[in-house]
Amino acid sequence: MSAVNAVPAACPDEARRHFAARLAFETDASDVAADPAAGTPGIVVVDTRSAESWDQGHVDGAIHLPTAEIAARAPALVPEGATVVVYCWGPGCNGAQKAALEFAKLGLPVKEMIGGFEYWAREGYPVATASGAVTRRSPDPLTAPVTGISCAC
Template identity: 70%
Template structure:
């Protein structure tokens, strides 16, 4: 009888110290829509949320409380929009778009502490969180695959 080799374990899991460093490092660079929404909802400040998308995308809908600063304008306008040393959270459209990553890189080059909101606007919307448009704030029903019991995954 042939032995089946695990596709998952073909590459062994990292040893504890490397795993801790990797996952702690990831959390140092990333946040998610639920955590951003929790802070915004509780009025927790000390950081700025930046939407790095185009004007057309911003007008279509953005996270309430975000500021609009397209990636191509960050180098020239960041100091006017975000006080020096203020932590920044960037986002763009979604996981198939690296615009939030590009924006985070631009802020990092300028010396800002920065995180990226993984999932971007797509997952913000899919979690049923509020979206601001030129017509006001709206909310779509949450996608049961992303927020099965509400707007937070309780992780």
């Protein structure tokens, strides 16, 4: 008996709906990095973590908006028509989902950056700190190609 097929795969129509829905709710670090590099407007990246976490390191170009402050501050920070991309620490944290829910309650289009700040940094994208320094670490070969910053997905 196959462990993979112990529960049969969904039919293609169900799989199409499921994966299309996931892509409507999620994006990844590679796609988030690609838009500013291409000059694509209309994306606002939001770090939802604490001030201490933000100061330690955050996505270069993101805005800091902790989840508890979204309802009060988001209308002044997010331009009309923009898609919000939220992130928190990483895959073991559901802070991004909580923040995404708050943006959705405000009627704003929102996606979660899967992998969070952990995968942003591990894939070698620019990390800014409270001092204003911007650094890049070498990509972790378990998360991104070491010869380039793109998985070509």
